[in-house]
Structure formats: C-alpha cells, structure tokens
Ligand code: MCN
C-alpha cells in the first residue's frame with residue numbers, strides 16, 4: 164500500500180512495533196531497584212472496618228512497606244476527589260462500600276511476595292446490609308452508603324433534567340397514540356486487553372515524581388496529582404506509554420495509582436502496581452447501569468411529537484464518572500436522537516449503590532450510548548404499536564438535511580447531516596425489501612429471522628471550554644509542530660492513543676496541510692514533559708479537537724513558510740500561492756510556476772538567509788484549539804439475525820453499517836474503529852453483563868463469566884459511508900471512535916425482538932443470551 168500525501172488509506176505506522184511485539188506497555192517498564200505493590204481488597208459489599216492488623220505482613224522478609232487507610236489519613240490522602248467532584252476512598256478507613264474496594268497496599272521486593280503478604284493482613288469487618296439494586300437505593304429503609312458525607316440522609320447523588328416538561332406533557336395529553344417501555348441498559352465493562360497499572364518513581368534528590376500509567380488523559384492526571392498531593396506540577400511527569408486498549412476504562416485516577424506513588428515516596432524506590440483481570444473487572448470503571456423508562460407521543464399516522472424519559476442511574480459507591488462538570492448525566496440529553504419532534508423532557512436521578520464506581524466508559528460518548536439505545540428501542544416499540552415498518556417509521560421522522568444546523572428540543576446544536584440518504588444507502592446495501600420477503604416466507608415455516616435497524620446521532624469532541632470542563636480544567640487542546648531543517652516534522656499533541664492509530668492519522672493531517680509524506684511526520688503524545696497541555700482522549704474528541712489543533716498549527720507553520728519563501732523568491736507574500744502537486748507542497752509566485760518546496764523553505768528558514776523584519780526564522784508553531792461546538796457524526800445500521808426457537812440461540816447473520824463521520828482522514832482506520840465497535844455492540848446485546856448476587860458478590864470477575872465476543876459471534880461486517888463534513892471543523896472531520904459501539908446494540912436487540920414478533924414479545928433486556936431469549940419465547944421475559 165503506497166503512502167498517500169495526506170488523507171487516504173495507509174497502514175498504521177505504529178503497527179510496525181505492535182505486530183513485532185515491540186510495543187512498550189506499563190508492565191514493560193522496569194526500573195533498577197523497582198519494588199512491587201499489591202492491593203488487599205474487600206470481600207464485602209458493605210462493612211464497617213473494625214481493625215486492620217498488618218504486623219504479620221510487615222514481618223514477611225520481602226515486604227518493604229504496608230500502607231493502610233490510616234497511613235494515608237496521616238498524609239491527608241485517604242480520600243481523593245473523583246472526576247465528578249465527589250470523593251472516593253483511596254484505601255478504606257471507616258467502611259468498605261463495594262466488593263473489591265481497596266483496603267491495604269503491600270510493597271514487596273517482587274510481585275509474588277506482595278501477593279503472598281496480602282494474605283497475612285488481618286482485617287476485622289462488621290458486615291452491614293447492602294444496596295445492590297438501584298431501584299431500592301432510595302427506599303426509606305435502605306442502608307446509608309455515604310455516611311462519610313456530612314448531613315446526608317439518603318443515597319441520592321443528583322437529580323437532573325433537560326427539555327421542556329410542560330410542553331412535553333401537553334403533547335402527551337393530546338396525543339393520538341402513546342407508548343411506554345421500561346428498559347435496562349445493564350452494567351457492562353470495557354475490559355481492555357491491558358489492565359490498569361502504574362509505575363511510580365519519586366526521586367528524593369530532585370523532588371521529581373515520574374508516573375507511568377496507561378492514562379487517556381496524562382495532563383489532567385498530572386494537574387490533579389499536583390492539586391491533591393500538593394506536589395509542584397513542574398516536578399511531576401506523567402508518561403502514558405503504549406496502551407493496550409482504553410475504551411474509557413483509563414480516564415480516571417484509580418486508588419492503585421495513588422498507592423504506587425505513596426509507596427515510592429515511602430520506600431524511596433520505584434514501585435510498580437499492575438492489577439490482574441479480576442481486579443480490573445471488579446473495581447475499575449464499569450459502564451452504563453441505566454434503568455430507563457421511555458415514552459413516545461405520536462399521531463396515528465406515525466409522526467412522532469414528543470419523547471419523555473425517566474432514568475435511574477446507578478453510579479456505584481462513589482460518583483466517579485468522568486464527564487464534563489455541567490453534565491451529571493453525561494450527554495444523555497441528546498436522547499431525542501435523529502428525529503424531528505416538537506418537545507422532549509427527561510429526568511435523571513443518580514444514586515449510590517454498593518457496587519464499584521464508574522459509569523462513563525466503554526465507548527459511551529458520555530452516555531449517548533444509553534440515549535441512542537433508548538430512542539431506538541422506543542421507535543421499534545412505536546412501530547409495533549402502529550403496525551408499521553420500522554424503517555418506514557424512521558424515514559418519516561428523521562431530520563431533513565435542510566434543517567441543519569438543527570437545535571434539538573433539549574438544546575443541542577447538530578452541525579450537519581443528511582440522514583435520509585444514509586438510511587437509504589444502508590437499506591439498499593441490505594436489500595431491505597428482499598430481506599422482509601425472506602422473513603415472511605420463513606415465518607410461514609416457523610423459522611425465526613429478525614431484521615433490526617438503528618439510526619444514531621452522536622455529539623463528540625468536547626469543548627468548547629466555557630461549557631465543558633473536568634474539575635475546572637477546560638476542554639481545549641494544545642498542539643506544537645516543528646519542521647526540521649531537512650523538512651521532517653514532529654507534531655506534539657495532548658491527546659493520547661489507546662489503539663486508535665493517532666501516530667498515523669495525525670501525521671496524515673500535518674502531511675495534508677504541508678504537502679509532505681506522513682512518513683516524514685512523527686507524532687509525540689502521552690508524555691507531559693514532551694507535549695502541550697490538553698484534556699486527553701475520550702468522548703471521541705481527539706480528531707474533533709486535537710485533530711483540529713493539528714490542522715491549525717500546520718496552517719500557522721505554512722503561513723510562516725510563506726514569509727520565508729517570500730524572502731527566498733524576492734516576491735511579496737501576497738503574490739504567493741500554496742500548491743500541492745505529486746512531489747509535495749510549495750509556495751509559488753502566482754502565475755509563474757516559480758516556487759519553493761516546503762523542504763527548501765525549511766532549510767532556508769534555518770539558514771543564513773536574510774529574513775525581513777518581524778520574520779523569526781525556523782519553522783515551528785504552537786496553537787490551542789477551543790472547539791466552537793461538538794461534531795455530530797451519525798449512521799444507519801441494519802442487523803439480520805436468525806434465532807433458534809428451540810434453544811434461544813441468536814446468530815448474527817449480517818450487519819450493514821453506514822457511518823458518516825464527515826471527511827475521513829484514513830478510511831482504513833475508520834473502518835477498523837467501526838469493526839471494533841460493532842463487535843462491542845454484539846457483545847453487549849447478546850452476552851455481556853456485570854452481574855451481582857443480592858449480597859453484592861460480583862458474579863463476573865473473570866472471562867469465564869464475563870463474556871467477550873469473538874470472531875465466531877461476528878459476521879463479516881458490511882460497511883458503507885456517506886460524507887457530510889462538519890462545517891466548523893478545519894478539515895470537516897467528525898469523531899468516529901465510539902460510533903459503532905453507540906449505534907449497534909439497539910440494531911441487534913431490535914433484530915432479535917423482530918424475530919420474536921410471532922410470540923408477541925415487545926421488549927427484553929440485554930444481554931439476550933440463549934436463556935433470556937428462550938424465556939421470552941416462553942412468554943416470560945425478564946421484562947415485557
Ligand atoms: N478518524 C479518521 N477520520 C475521521 C474520524 C476519525 O481517520 N473523520 C480516525 C482518527 O484520526 C483516529 C481514529 O479514527 O485515528 C478515532 O478517532 P476519533 O473518533 O477522534 O476518536 P479518538 O481518537 O478520540 O478515540 C477515542 C475513542 C473512544 S472515546 C473510545 S472509548 C475508544 C475508541 O476511540 N477506545 C478505543 N476506539 C478505540 N479503539 C481502540 N483500538 N482502542 C480503544 O481503547
């Protein structure tokens with residue numbers, strides 16, 4: 164595959180090291196004299212800590228330190244702020260509030276001894292009643308989880324609402340048709356290949372702290388360490404090396420990171436802590452856990468008028484969700500989806516339960532996953548009620564291209580879209596009418612085939628900073644670009660790749676702007692000492708924000724090059740025009756064909772050439788990009804399933820996905836992102852669930868019980884694209900990294916329920932395991 168001069172398909176530059184086993188992950192970081200930490204975790208979901216005896220562990224010959232909540236309390240570090248301005252215990256002092264919560268930290272000479280010594284710590288617990296079911300958390304007699312909060316009387320975290328209640332209720336009162344449906348988006352976990360971990364190295368002589376950890380937001384982590392621990396920020400270096408998948412699991416700061424840092428300060432040695440798979444599944448950021456009730460008001464002929472939603476949001480024991488401050492329910496407010504309607508209203512109540520904290524992870528676009536699932540299930544429920552085809556109903560209600568930019572009833576300004584075209588393409592690719600005929604024939608024979616649709620709109624690329632921040636840090640991103648004398652470039656960005664291919668696509672952005680090869684651009688990221696400040700990668704914001712910064716900083720450099728070229732060509736800058744030919748970019752004297760290539764200009768910029776006053780020489784620039792708005796990618800998905808009526812087994816036979824993420828920088832990478840997200844969707848729809856028993860015991864703490872989809876469960880994806888550029892993004896790109904995870908679960912669920920139509924099943928909650936489908940067929944789904 165040849166390398167394009169800018170946008171286009173090219174192999175990922177980073178894969179050269181990944182496929183040769185030369186990636187460098189946190190667990191590959193080994194420092195001289197390094198010690199190893201391990202965490203003792205609570206076996207109880209809710210219990211008072213009576214005593215912690217560490218004497219036997221300390222007597223272990225290889226143990227160097229045992230840190231408890233009490234040790235941390237002495238340093239004022241027993242509690243830390245969460246990204247939602249709540250507090251979270253680093254190591255428990257008073258109570259444990261979920262099974263798997265961090266209780267003590269052992270530092271030993273090797274990993275095995277650290278683990279062994281955990282068993283020597285004697286903790287006496289006094290078990291308390293726990294609240295596992297969010298629906299019971301607000302009961303009068305529910306045990307109070309956060310008695311550490313002064314004056315708190317119940318388990319409610321927040322009430323939040325959006326839209327116009329009165330206008331919505333009025334439409335419901337007058338509506339010809341209304342439907343309502345309860346549904347659960349269950350608790351799931353992103354389960355990245357690499358678990359979380361950290362290596363902390365505090366140098367007593369220089370006072371410098373270096374932390375390697377797989378964070379999606381290195382700069383935000385550094386600032387928070389500085390604010391919380393009182394360490395000077397310039398003495399902290401956060402390095403996020405190669406990351407084996409993040410999916411939102413690696414946005415937050417976990418107690419283990421803080422423990423590794425304290426361990427290094429206490430012992431004077433570098434300390435590594437790596438969690439194992441069970442720890443990752445039990446204690447780090449879960450996703451979803453939204454109990455939703457949707458209602459739709461429509462006319463008899465299928466025009467949707469209003470949507471009303473009530474949500475109970477289970478945030479676990481600490482409100483550790485990572486979302487912009489003003490948005491306690493994330494971007495759930497976009498729940499009106501892709502449809503043209505008159506009014507909408509939603510209420511979200513967040514509650515504490517005795518489960519692990521988190522909630523915003525797993526390619527969620529800040530809860531748009533839940534919002535899209537809700538509205539796309541509701542459209543199918545309405546189609547069933549009206550007895551109309553689900554595709555037809557969508558086509559009739561989708562926003563029309565002339566409505567953009569469109570302000571939704573809850574106040575979101577969608578930047579651009581051509582929805583009908585995208586849905587039509589998906590239907591053409593699927594052969595929709597033929598599929599419906601095939602389904603009818605099969606139904607005659609008693610065979611169960613289902614066709615499910617979903618149409619999603621996302622809002623990704625958080626900023627602008629005046630509306631979006633995390634703990635006061637505004638969501639704008641910096642970029643720095645330096646072109647060396649020989650015309651090779653280095654781009655430094657504040658976002659951080661967890662596998663999305665930034666080293667390739669960001670090089671392509673610079674390459675397109677400067678007319679050089681992407682092979683000549685190195686992308687530096689993930690090291691706070693090497694990159695400008697910015698809020699990091701989540702909510703598919705890298706391309707919308709850092710990608711825009713990369714384009715803007717390249718344009719600054721190009722303008723700088725124009726000044727230099729004007730001195731070289733002895734022509735006024737206004738008489739120069741930028742051209743990109745096969746051989747690259749140049750500034751050329753208009754109408755003459757005489758010009759200088761960017762490489763020639765780069766050399767001259769560093770040479771003894773006399774430059775006009777005010778032109779500094781060298782070719783570099785910095786910029787900070789504060790996006791004017793989010794970008795709104797969208798897509799139409801169609802899933803075809805066959806269901807075995809005897810066993811309830813679902814087979815995804817076909818999956819057609821048409822995505823519109825505006826201009827595609829690297830279509831191959833975009834397709835890879837979509838493939839990954841579609842597999843996520845099949846997994847969530849059919850097999851994934853973080854289950855607990857009524858005492859709060861975690862029932863899915865290994866991959867034996869928490870199931871991930873494999874190639875066996877995935878069909879050969881059929882992808883299509885439409886391109887509706889974002890009008891406000893410098894290269895017209897919208898984010899895509901979470902689109903397929905957001906859009907695919909409702910398509911799969913709608914397909915399965917469409918297959919079950921002969922049994923009169925209106926709804927069943929994910930995951931649609933064979934047992935769940937079978938129960939639904941027996942007329943006894945978990946929820947109808
Ligand atoms: N891209 C492109 N053209 C576009 C849009 C994007 O070529 N119009 C490219 C980008 O340049 C980037 C990739 O596609 O290389 C994804 O871009 P973007 O949509 O900007 O998303 P981010 O880079 O910000 O990635 C974050 C997003 C999130 S939030 C989760 S969660 C997720 C996801 O990406 N985690 C992932 N995809 C993942 N993919 C992998 N392999 N691993 C993860 O942890």
Ligand code: CUM
Pocket residue numbers: 379409410411412414523524525526527528529530700701702703901
């Ligand atoms: Cu919500 S998972 Mo991603 O935004 O890192």
